[in-house]
Amino acid sequence: MTAVATSAPVTARPRPVADVWTMLRRSLLRAVRYPGLTIFLVAGPLVMLLLFVYVFGGAFGAGVAPGVTPGAEGRAAYLDYITPTLLIITVVGGATSVATSAAMDAAGGIMARFKTMAISPGSVLSGQVLGFVVQALAALVLVLGAAYAMGYRPDAGGLDWLALLGLFVLLGLALNWLCVAMGLNARSVETASNAPMILLLLPFLGSGFVPVDTMPTAVRWFAEYQPFTPIIETARGLLAGGAGLEGAVAAQAFGWCVVLGVAGYAWARSLYRREHRI
Amino acid sequence: MPSVLSGPAIEIAGLRKSYRSKSGEQQVLNGVDLTVPAGTVTALLGPNGAGKTTTVGVLSTLLRADAGTVRVAGHDVAREPDAVRASIGVTGQITAVDELLTGTENLRLMAELNHLGRADGRRRTAELLDQFGLAEAAGKPVATYSGGMKRKLDLAMTLVGSPSVVFLDEPTTGLDPRSRRTLWDEVRALVTGGTTILLTTQYLEEADQLADSVAVLNGGRIVAEGTPAELKAVHDAGSLDDVFLALTEPPTEAELDAADARTTDKETVR
Numbered sequence: 001m002t003a004v005a006t007s008a009p010v011t012a013r014p015r016p017v018a019d020v021w022t023m024l025r026r027s028l029l030r031a032v033r034y035p036g037l038t039i040f041l042v043a044g045p046l047v048m049l050l051l052f053v054y055v056f057g058g059a060f061g062a063g064v065a066p067g068v069t070p071g072a073e074g075r076a077a078y079l080d081y082i083t084p085t086l087l088i089i090t091v092v093g094g095a096t097s098v099a100t101s102a103a104m105d106a107a108g109g110i111m112a113r114f115k116t117m118a119i120s121p122g123s124v125l126s127g128q129v130l131g132f133v134v135q136a137l138a139a140l141v142l143v144l145g146a147a148y149a150m151g152y153r154p155d156a157g158g159l160d161w162l163a164l165l166g167l168f169v170l171l172g173l174a175l176n177w178l179c180v181a182m183g184l185n186a187r188s189v190e191t192a193s194n195a196p197m198i199l200l201l202l203p204f205l206g207s208g209f210v211p212v213d214t215m216p217t218a219v220r221w222f223a224e225y226q227p228f229t230p231i232i233e234t235a236r237g238l239l240a241g242g243a244g245l246e247g248a249v250a251a252q253a254f255g256w257c258v259v260l261g262v263a264g265y266a267w268a269r270s271l272y273r274r275e276h277r278i
Numbered sequence: 279m280p281s282v283l284s285g286p287a288i289e290i291a292g293l294r295k296s297y298r299s300k301s302g303e304q305q306v307l308n309g310v311d312l313t314v315p316a317g318t319v320t321a322l323l324g325p326n327g328a329g330k331t332t333t334v335g336v337l338s339t340l341l342r343a344d345a346g347t348v349r350v351a352g353h354d355v356a357r358e359p360d361a362v363r364a365s366i367g368v369t370g371q372i373t374a375v376d377e378l379l380t381g382t383e384n385l386r387l388m389a390e391l392n393h394l395g396r397a398d399g400r401r402r403t404a405e406l407l408d409q410f411g412l413a414e415a416a417g418k419p420v421a422t423y424s425g426g427m428k429r430k431l432d433l434a435m436t437l438v439g440s441p442s443v444v445f446l447d448e449p450t451t452g453l454d455p456r457s458r459r460t461l462w463d464e465v466r467a468l469v470t471g472g473t474t475i476l477l478t479t480q481y482l483e484e485a486d487q488l489a490d491s492v493a494v495l496n497g498g499r500i501v502a503e504g505t506p507a508e509l510k511a512v513h514d515a516g517s518l519d520d521v522f523l524a525l526t527e528p529p530t531e532a533e534l535d536a537a538d539a540r541t542t543d544k545e546t547v548r
Contacts, residue, residue, distance in 0.1 A: 015393060022390040026376070033378040033419065109374030113435070116338045118364035119391050276340035 016120035023127020024134075030101075031135050037101075041093050041139040045086045046146055052209070053079045053150060064211060076151060083147045083154075084235040085208035088228065089200065090143050091168055094136030095175035096196035098128055099183030103192030106184055112276055125180050125268055133172040140168060155241035164238045167253065171231060174257045175199065178264030184271040202228045227256035285352060287443045287474035288314035288337065293346035295332055306332045308498030310346070314476055314491075316442075319469055321485035322478045323518075324495035325526045330478035331371060333495070334447045337476070338368045351443050367441035371448050373432045377421040381412050381431050384420060385438060392439035406434040410464065426457030433464065444468065446477040450484060462488055482518035492518070496526045 031038055052060070053075055061074025064081045068074055102125065105111040114124045144152075156164065179196045186192040205222060206212065206229035212220050223229055230252035237245025295307040306329045314320045322330050335341035337350055339359040348355045351365035375384055385406055389399030407413045410430040420428060429449065436444060446465070450458040465475060465488055479485055485492050486506045494502040494509075502509060502525050506518055513521045 018393065019391065022387065026379070026387055029383065030376070030378045108377075109370050109372035109432075110376055112340060112370055112372070113368065113374035114391075115340055116363055116366060116368040117391055117439075118360050275342055276335070 016123060019120040019123035020126045020130070023123045024130045025127075027101075027127045027131025028134060031131065037097050038135050038139065041090060041097065041135060042142045044093050045090045045139075045143045048089070049082070049086050049143070049146060049150070052082055060210070063214070079147065079150055079152050081236075082209060083144075083152050084239050085203055085232050086143060086147070087140055087168070088171070088208070088232050088235055089203055090139050091136050091172050092175060092196075092199050092203070094132045094139065094172060095179040095199065096193045097135075098132040098176045099179040099186070099192045099196045100189060101132070102128055102180045102183035103186050103189045107189050115276055121272065122269070125177075125272055129173065129176040129180055132176050133169060136172045137168065154239040155243070156239050157241055160238045160242055164235065167231070167234060167238070167257075170254070170257045170261070174261030174264060176264075177261050177268055181264050181268035181271055184268060202226055203232060206232060208232050227253075227260065231256060285316070286313045286349075287316040287318075287351060288312065288320075288476060289347070289349040290333075290337075291347050293333070293336060293348055294344045295329070295336060295341065296344060306498055307336075310495070310498070310500055312493055312500055312503070314474060316474050317469065317472050318490040319465065319475045319477065319488050320491045320493060321489035322476060322493050322495055323480075323482065323485055323522060324478075326480075328495045328526070329498050330495055331447055334368070334370070334445050334476070334478060338366060338445055339363055364439075365442050367436035367439065367444045369433050369436045369444070369446045369449055371451070373428050375420050375428055375431050375435065378419060380417050380419055381407060381423070382416045384431060384435055388435045388438035394438070402438055406437060410434045411460070426453050426460075429453060429457065430460065433461065437468070441473070443474045443476070446475060448478055448480065450479070450481065458484075482522055486518050494522065494525050501525050 057075035057078035058071050059074060061076065061078035061081070062068050062070045065077040068077045105124075105128070111124065115121075179199075182195040183192040186195070203209070205219070206226055207223065208228065212223040212229065215223055230249045234245065234250045234253040237243065237249070290310055290312040293307050293310040294305070296303050296305045298304075310329075310333060312320075322333060324330050332341060336343050336348055336355065339355055339362055343356065350362045353361040353365065355362050376387070379387065382403060385403040386399055389402055392399075394402060404413075407416045410433070412427065412431060412434065415423060415427060420431060423431065429452075433446075433449065449465075450461055453461065462484070465477070469475060477484075477488070489506060492502075492504065492506055492509055493500050502512075502521070504512065509518065509521045510516070513524050515521045515524065
């Protein structure tokens, strides 16, 4: 047999930072090429905002704030109450999209291609997770702008806004890792967003739209202990300029984000390393 | 830049692989032995469900072998998967392109993941677009490409890192005769440049046209190996079609069902 001259492999050592950066840029480029998904991220919370404020708000507002009369005053009070919730829902919406996106990669051949390349194995999913965190932040600005146009005036100061940014990034990372795993675990692209839909329901079963103390005991018990209640309360407190925000609640919100994120990361990592389905 | 690959490009000894699914355990590869010399084209032939794709899966580090040793470009696939990955390029049955990006962007993505550097990446991208006749469509989203163009881009993406061993799993399935011939020309050009190629195909003419050596996979084993001419002579056959028919049994209903279930079903693989 003759020895044959071939091109040298460029490098056998993965470069995680460069690879994550490349994959993040791919994710953002896809978002630019297919803006429908990002528009959907904004449209969902926006429709809910309009519906809940202009249709239900007049009546609901009187229920969430003591001494508020139904009608215009109620609507203003309710806008105050649910804007933080809808910002959180915007982040959750981004996470359901990352599940679909991951499932698309897995169903097409491109994920198999990435797996046969000498790249950092974590970069493929990290790029998706970070890309959708960036998209969620862009969507948050738009939703907040819409609420502002409707008359929403948060009392948050500079540090509060910084803390909010931290909360949204942390929550985005946590939910995106969880949803990437759900997307990889799905049997098809069509069913990839089914499991994450449960996450969209949770703010309703908490303090997102009405105070938990108005709920029957069993529901209230669930509402008080599920992750979204402290997360929503923390966002609400920070937007109100820190008024009424208890340290314990903020700590719970932080804790839940870490737990969900670590669990999601570990699950996604094990699904990615699982033998490829052929 | 060229390095010398001495010794065989692919060495497979006693490779076994089974899948576990709801319907039980199914042995797909049952002791495959195969050696592919560097700088040659070997065609892996076999009926549907014979284990061709599974073999490529193990060679390209996507699947783990149950038993046997597999070395690609001198590296053990189980112990040094990253060294193997740095040496190979894979074009699987499913076209592996990003449909939302343009042809240029897809190739640049590969250049970046191969850590080529900006200038080299651009040069390589332009070179491959030209070579595969995609320069005109380079700026358009891949979703607008025809099946043949996608397949060409797919192969071009596989070649960005100048791999020394290339796996092509049914690369021309579904292509029209002209696109098929273009791909054949590319394969011949690669081999002239010193690349080793293992291709699976259902088109026996393809194997006849391209392969230095043909291995017939049936029932999880290699049942015949040789040059196309040798196989025809041994089996006293006029074409590889006749050799294929002589060597492979028609699959039973159960085997076809199992192969079908493997491709459509979600399953637990070991």
